[in-house]
Amino acid sequence: MPARMAQDPAVRPLPVPAELKQRLPLSEALQLQVDCQRQAIRNCLNGSDSRLLVITGPCSLHDEVAALDYGRRLAALNEELSDRLLIVMRAYVEKPRTHIGWKGLAYDPERNGTGDMALGLERSRQVMLDLIALGLPLATEALNPLAMLYLDDLVSWTAIGARTTESQTHREMVSHLPMPVGLKNGTDGSISTAVNAMISARHSHHTLGVDCHGRIAMLDTPGNPDTHLVLRGGRGITNYDANSIAIARKALADAGCNTRVLVDCSHDNACKQHERQLDIALQVVDQRRNTPEILGVMLESYIEAGNQKMDGELVYGKSITDPCLSWAQTDGLLREMHARLG
């Protein structure tokens, strides 16, 4: 008889996704809301809804009070602008890092390096539920396919980030996800990695995964028809101008993919200078007159402008990852975008 294996202290068991979902359930009414919000985004993607998709919110959520404060402001603004803008809030709880750094609320909720993921996943799910209850559709980045199992029912739009679009594991995950997914161009600016990801993700796959009870399983993914390209610039080169968008749309058309593109006004498009997002977003809105297939824009926005280091006392409502527009700037920008779309 094999000796009973001692529990490795470096392996800390977590509740399985079904347990957390049962403890923090999405009500039937809110499930219906999420279904409708996913369908509204699909309608923008297939052109039957002409509104501009606006994905806006903090680079990362680290403080639930500030996240809900932002969410309340955004929900109120949405009431005014929803005839021309389909507003979705960024609720990013997993952060991909260039090398090392804080990896997000799901991984290190106390920001003390202990990596309490049981607490992190619980707090991530709770804050997302609270944001949905404000009536907002949510966007997130799916980084670890296992983390997504705890949150997938709450999300209306998912991003696959620039660092992971080329990964087969992520493409297979997208093939299995039940919502529209934006695939970002690579950090080197390459469009082809995202186009190849769209081709892969629209097909079904047999792959290894985990079921909601934590059992390793073979998954037969259905294929996701609702994907699109997100242009985020790369290696200091921007790709939000009319020529870059035309080149990207041609590559998509040649590959038989949806040619509607969303422009991330932040990241390499803004060279991480948050205020540049203001001008980029308006340029993109103006381009829509000639190119109505521009699906929308993404903004990194919070309550206070800029960002701050994580150590020391934190300024309320200020990003601890990428720099963001302030709420005042965001409010003004969204109103101006709405006016220009009239």
Ligand SMILES: O=C[C@H](O)[C@H](O)COP(=O)(O)O
């Ligand atoms: O949006 C977030 C960041 O750009 C991304 O997570 C990489 O961040 P880093 O280069 O600071 O690690």
Ligand SMILES: C=C(OP(=O)(O)O)C(=O)O
């Ligand atoms: C990490 C992000 O973007 P990218 O993958 O484009 O760097 C993000 O949007 O938070």
